[in-house]
Every structure is written in C-alpha cells, then in structure tokens.
Amino acid sequence: MCPTKFLLISLLAAATVVAQEKPADASHEMEHMQHGSGQGGFMQGGMHHAEAKGVTLQTKLDGATHTITLREGPISLPANTSHMKMPQPPDLYWTVPMNAWLLAYSPRLVNANGNEVPGRILHHTAFWNENRADFLCPNKEEHIFGAGGEMTNWIQVPGYGYRVQKGDKIRIETMVHNPTSTSYENVFLEVRIPYKEADAPGPPALKSYYPAWIDAKSCGDSSYDLKPGKNIKEGVVALKYSGVLLGVGGHMHDYAKCIVLEDVSRKETVAALDAKVDSQGQLLGMPTVTFFDKGGYKLVAGDVLKTSATYDNPTAKVLRDGAMGIVVGYFVPDDDMQIASLRRKTKPPSHQTAAIRHDR
Numbered sequence: 001m002c003p004t005k006f007l008l009i010s011l012l013a014a015a016t017v018v019a020q021e022k023p024a025d026a027s028h029e030m031e032h033m034q035h036g037s038g039q040g041g042f043m044q045g046g047m048h049h050a051e052a053k054g055v056t057l058q059t060k061l062d063g064a065t066h067t068i069t070l071r072e073g074p075i076s077l078p079a080n081t082s083h084m085k086m087p088q089p090p091d092l093y094w095t096v097p098m099n100a101w102l103l104a105y106s107p108r109l110v111n112a113n114g115n116e117v118p119g120r121i122l123h124h125t126a127f128w129n130e131n132r133a134d135f136l137c138p139n140k141e142e143h144i145f146g147a148g149g150e151m152t153n154w155i156q157v158p159g160y161g162y163r164v165q166k167g168d169k170i171r172i173e174t175m176v177h178n179p180t181s182t183s184y185e186n187v188f189l190e191v192r193i194p195y196k197e198a199d200a201p202g203p204p205a206l207k208s209y210y211p212a213w214i215d216a217k218s219c220g221d222s223s224y225d226l227k228p229g230k231n232i233k234e235g236v237v238a239l240k241y242s243g244v245l246l247g248v249g250g251h252m253h254d255y256a257k258c259i260v261l262e263d264v265s266r267k268e269t270v271a272a273l274d275a276k277v278d279s280q281g282q283l284l285g286m287p288t289v290t291f292f293d294k295g296g297y298k299l300v301a302g303d304v305l306k307t308s309a310t311y312d313n314p315t316a317k318v319l320r321d322g323a324m325g326i327v328v329g330y331f332v333p334d335d336d337m338q339i340a341s342l343r344r345k346t347k348p349p350s351h352q353t354a355a356i357r358h359d360r
C-alpha cells in the first residue's frame with residue numbers, strides 16, 4: 001500500500017530534495033530510452049539492441065468515425081526472451097496529416113489474423129512529438145502517449161484534447177520482450193486514436209491539455225536499476241505554469257508497489273496509486289484518479305512536485321533498467337498560449353535531424 005500519511009516525511013524530505021535539485025545537464029539529458037541514429041539498433045544503458053528487420057508503420061485514417069489507427073509490425077517474438085536479447089523495432093515516424101486534437105489512445109497487440117495476443121509481451125511503447133518541448137522538462141520532447149504490458153487505455157476527457165499541427169512528427173518508440181513460454185510470430189501493435197479536426201472557423205471546439213510526465217528520475221532518463229528487495233526512488237520538478245491537473249495515472253513495471261505524487265510546496269498528496277500486480281509480481285495495471293469532474297486539481301507556478309516510486313524486487317538479482325516510476329497526467333494551463341508556444345525552434349539532436357531532413 002502507498003503511504004497516505006506522509007506529511008512529516010515529506011516536510012523533512014522536501015528540504016533535502018529541493019537542495020539536491022539542479023538544472024539538467026547535458027549528460028543527464030538522456031531521454032526515456034537512449035537512441036542511436038537508427039543505424040542497426042539503439043543503445044540502452046550501454047547495451048546494444050539488435051534491430052528487428054521489416055517492421056513498418058501503417059496508418060489508416062477513417063474520416064467517417066474520425067479515427068486514426070496506427071499499426072506497427074510485423075514483429076516476431078521467440079519465447080523466453082528478455083528485452084535486452086530481443087531484436088527491437090527501430091523508431092518509426094508518423095507525420096500528422098491535419099490540424100486536430102487527439103482525444104484518446106487505445107493500444108492492443110494482434111497477430112496477422114487480427115486476433116489479440118497477450119499485452120504483456122509489449123515492454124513499452126512511447127509516442128513523442130518531435131516538434132514540441134515538454135513543459136516540465138524542456139530538455140525532452142513532448143511525450144504524448146505511452147503504454148506497457150498492462151496496455152493502459154488513455155481515455156477521452158470530455159471537452160479536451162491534445163492539439164497537433166499538420167506536419168508534426170510523432171516518433172514511435174517500441175520495445176518488446178517475451179517472458180512467456182509461447183513464441184509469437186507476426187505481431188502488430190495497433191493504437192486507435194479518435195480525433196477532432198481543428199480547422200473549422202470560429203472559437204476552438206475543445207480546450208487543450210498537455211501530457212505531464214512527473215518522473216521519479218526528474219528530467220533524466222526514466223529507467224533505473226532495481227536492487228533486490230525494497231526500492232524507493234524520489235524525484236522533484238518545479239512547475240513553471242499555473243493550471244489544473246485533470247487526472248493522473250501511473251507508469252511502472254513489474255514488482256511495482258505504488259507511486260505517490262505530492263505537491264511539496266503545499267504539503268499535499270495529489271494522488272497515491274497502488275500498483276495492481278499478480279502473485280508473481282507482474283504488473284497488471286495502475287489505477288487512475290480523475291479531478292476533472294471537480295474542475296481539476298489546482299497547481300500554481302513555482303510549486304515543487306515530487307514523485308516517489310516504491311518497488312519490491314523478490315528476485316535476488318539486480319534488474320538492470322528494470323524500473324520506471326512516472327506519474328502521468330493531463331495538465332491544463334491557465335494561459336494556454338504559454339504552453340502552446342513551446343514549439344521546438346532549436347535544432348534537434350543529430351539523430352532526429354537526420355530523420356527530419358530525410359523527409360523533406
């Protein structure tokens with residue numbers, strides 16, 4: 001269970017964590033996963049992944065139902081293969097074809113016949129908008145969607161959406177593994193995204209929210225090692241904008257216990273989320289907490305937010321890059337222009353430049 005009476009601890013901890021907070025330096029500006037240049041694999045924690053061959057991205061736009069379906073594959077997953085040993089799909093790019101709001105994300109894994117295969121063979125997928133900077137960690141691209149083996153469904157919030165502009169490049173980063181004793185061939189990751197066009201004249205049809213990834217690793221690389229036994233990881237980030245959180249969920253991996261988001265400045269627990277795991281410690285899901293029915297959870301520029309992730313690793317081994325602890329929410333700023341204007345103007349890192357130039 002997540003601690004709910006933490007006030008004293010957080011008061012004591014606040015002094016230390018705020019003191020430890022320092023500006024992100026280049027060596028820590030590693031994103032969610034480390035990328036090479038798409039030349040036959042990418043690096044993660046110094047390990048080289050072989051690249052899976054023949055994996056492409058297909059997109060289907062259904063104007064009648066206002067749904068985009070992205071389909072990544074085919075991927076072959078031999079039984080009992082860790083993510084370090086498995087050949088991994090390269091980063092793939094979706095160029096957004098219109099001005100719109102993306103409303104929700106429903107991921108699933110299917111085989112060539114369209115039958116569902118177990119979600120737990122997805123290690124994770126992450127969608128990044130390369131044309132925007134993250135409002136909490138501007139050293140990172142805006143991370144617009146993510147899911148792991150628990151296959152989190154990102155639900156629609158009535159009246160809100162994530163605004164994209166025609167031509168935005170969405171980088172799709174997927175990692176697979178197969179902890180099961182069954183091999184799977186020709187697997188496809190499908191993500192269905194309902195949308196609403198934003199080209200109609202007149203006032204905006206929807207309000208914009210921005211994804212908030214509040215990470216136990218602050219603004220660094222999200223992955224970290226799990227030592228045997230109990231692990232608690234804490235990170236802080238200072239909010240630069242006032243606004244409201246519409247709701248939060250969590251992203252963790254196997255052996256997760258719980259994740260807590262606190263507003264350290266106001267000495268409040270925003271949310272405490274208990275991980276749902278099976279008897280083996282495999283992550284089944286993370287709960288979500290919504291605030292939008294009450295007008296949102298108010299946050300103020302300058303507030304320091306702290307994420308504390310707790311794991312209990314029952315194996316006697318160090319699990320390299322085995323953990324992440326991220327509270328994921330939707331943030332609506334009081335002044336939309338402040339965050340809407342966080343377009344990436346600077347030259348992106350070299351591996352991204354290559355990809356963008358190639359498309360021009």
Ligand SMILES: [Cu+2]
Binds near residue numbers: 252323324
């Ligand atoms: Cu993860």
